[in-house]
Amino acid sequence: MNLENKENTSLETVESGKALNPKALLSFEEEETKETEIDLVDMFFALFDKLHIIIMCTLIGALLLNAFSYFFIKPTYQSTSKIYVVSASKDSVIDFSDINVGTSLTLDYEQLILSYPVLSKVSDSLDLDYSMKDLQSMIAIENPSDTRILNITVTSTDPKEAMNIANKVMDFSIDYLPDTMSSNAPNVAERARIADQKTGPSYTKYTMIGAVIGLLLSCGVIIARYLMDDTIHTAEDMEKYFGVAPLSVIPENESLDDGAEETSQKRKRKKV
Secondary structure, three states, X not given: OHHHHHHHHHHHHHHHHHHOOHHHHHHHHHHHHHHHHHXXXXXXXXXXXXXXXXXXXXXXXXXXXXXXXXXXXXXXXXXXXXXXOOOOOOOOXXXXXXXXXXXXXHHHHHHHHOOHHHHHHHHHHHOOOOOHHHHHHHEEEEOOOOOOEEEEEEEEOOHHHHHHHHHHHHHHHHHHHHXXXXXXXXXXXXXXXXXXXXXXOOHHHHHHHHHHHHHHXXXXXXXXXXXXXXXXXXXXXXXXXXXXXXXXXXXXXXXXXXXXXXXXXXXXHHHO
């Protein structure tokens, strides 16, 4: 009994020693990283083998999205009107003589210009069918740095409509802002003109997006097929995955196939 216990304890210590052997753990980790590196290299070669498919899918994606942007997206036009903020009088609550139209003031003007009293008058005067939210999304207020100029830019699919909205927003804002801010009325710096060129969509942008989508989709499909493929293709694969070297390899030789066809044809001729 004592001998059996000793043998069991010695086996346990040996097994535990093997389990806790750091060299074995390190070698196992090195083998795992080596296999991972080989898999990544194989994946790269799998992508390289299908390079012609990747290029074709990239071109198809670019052409499809370019055609979509050309035929299905309406071109947009922009018109811009400009107002100049005049310094307020000394009796006024706000004195603009020492203040530039900075970020905070630009936000104030943006909120007031895009407010309901201004936009409702614009919508009624031009008989527009847009909702208030849609009309606000068409208008952008911009303050160029170190200036007292405010740009009112309107984007629309109709160039004439964009010009009319930009001018009407400017006209009604000039009447509305002085009463609300207790300041002098802004001056008209420039009235909007009808756009002679479209601003969107950007065909180059859509073409690049289509090319990237085609590239990613083709690479994703090729990588997925590579990861799902568990067949043995070469003798190296057999050695790599099973640790067994094959005894022999039957090569694919087209000359043998051609010779077999010739002999069969000769036999048929002899029979005839």
